[in-house]
Amino acid sequence: MSPLFLFLSFLALLSALGVVIAKNPVHSVLFLILTFFALSGHYLILNAQFLAAVNIIVYAGAIMVLFLFVIMFLNLNAETEPKKPMLAQIAAVIAGGSLLLVLVAALRNVEPVGYDAATFDSQIGMVDRLGLVLYDQYLLPFELASILFLAAMVGAVMLGKRETGERNF
């Protein structure tokens, strides 16, 4: 394990914990952004430059901006946070604990698979290679996913459409 990997993992786990622990929702969002950066660093180590960049653009750059936007609008803070019932807290702890247990059990005996330096394809994960796989091997799933996005967009436009005679400003 390289020191870079250890550092990124440390950062990812620490900031992910920060998301959960932070009292202020804005701090939570900022920690989440930091988590995405750490994950992008992991993608870079895995030689997936395109995925790293897209992760930053889509998640850190767009979705999190909208998150932050909504949270700022709602002006959430520690006082307005609803008190959660004890039962829900206990249930969440048990559910999370069992997930941890399953993950640890599943990943406990995983051995890192080494690559043979002589046969390793250094171009794997690059944009052009990814594009070829996506548009060649997985064309149908790709197109289906884009139809899903189109449906979501049409739905959003329908919801946001102004009724006749309505004036919002």
Next chain:
Amino acid sequence: MLELPALGWQSIVIFVVFALSLLIATYCTYAERVIAAFLQDRVGPDRAGPYGLLQPLADAVKMFTKEEFFPQNANTALFIFGPCLAMITALMSSAVIPFGNVLSFGSNYFFLQGIEVNIGMLWVFGVVSLGVYGIMIGGWASNNKFSLLGAIRAASQNISYELAMGMSLIAVLMISGTLSLRDITLQQSVAGEWHFWNIVKQPLGFIIFLVCAFAETNRTPFDLPECETELVGGYHTEYSSMKLGLYLFSEYVNIFVASAVMSVLYFGGFNFPFQYELRDWLVSNQDWTLAGAQNLITILGTVLLFGKIFGFIFFFMWVRWTLPRFRYDQLMRLGWTILIPLSIFNILLTGGLITFGIIQ
């Protein structure tokens, strides 16, 4: 001995680009006033030094020595972090921009570019999309409703214009077939062929990109986040001293980077017309070596690239002192109902032209 690749030639380039961005941003504040004075038929700054050339220095001294004010109930950590983030994200994107071709000395090649990655365009786009965080965090942490409104405006404006910007870029990428900024530059001029810059192939895409660049850098006519007639000072209402300075400064660094990206993507980058003819002429008629002539072309190209960048910076300022500010609903309507459909049309048009072999 551990060899650090970061301590090689590239780090020198990055350092020079860093210093140059700061220097250019510094003198942008001066240029802005001089151009404003020119356009409004005033004198402009002329007190500090000859032609007022020391004005940025005087401003810096003023910024650094002013009182550092923290509003009550502000989130102090994030209040400081906001301007830092704005500056960091502004300075990060210039790392992948090719400021020149290659210099060769014997068998050593020196690329005048910080990092050459094959996702260069995505890197710029990603860093630009992060730029809004500095404004959002600062505006929110100020604990002031005007700041918050400015921050929210900045967020929705950036999200809206990023879409059109990304789609106008897709048309460029369809032509070039690569995300590397160096490859995109090199494709715009091929030796021995009549070759056009991308602006000829993508006029509509360039206009969309230009408008979006104005919106992304929060420049007039889209400077709604700091609209002083409605929001006092917008997101930096509560800021004073060098923290305000960093916000203003990051805007100029952003303009510099946006100008550089536009020059590289649409205006040939470090290429200039008849460069290969000049090189061949030097080699055949003036007894230059090929490497020497190539180095001269590279240096000339870098100088001319900076000329293009300064041209764009001037354009940014020219527009600022010419056009009035948009209303917020006009801004949103322009982004969503005009620019995005137009950029989709541009993609279709480019695809059609490529299919019929008219452009390639």
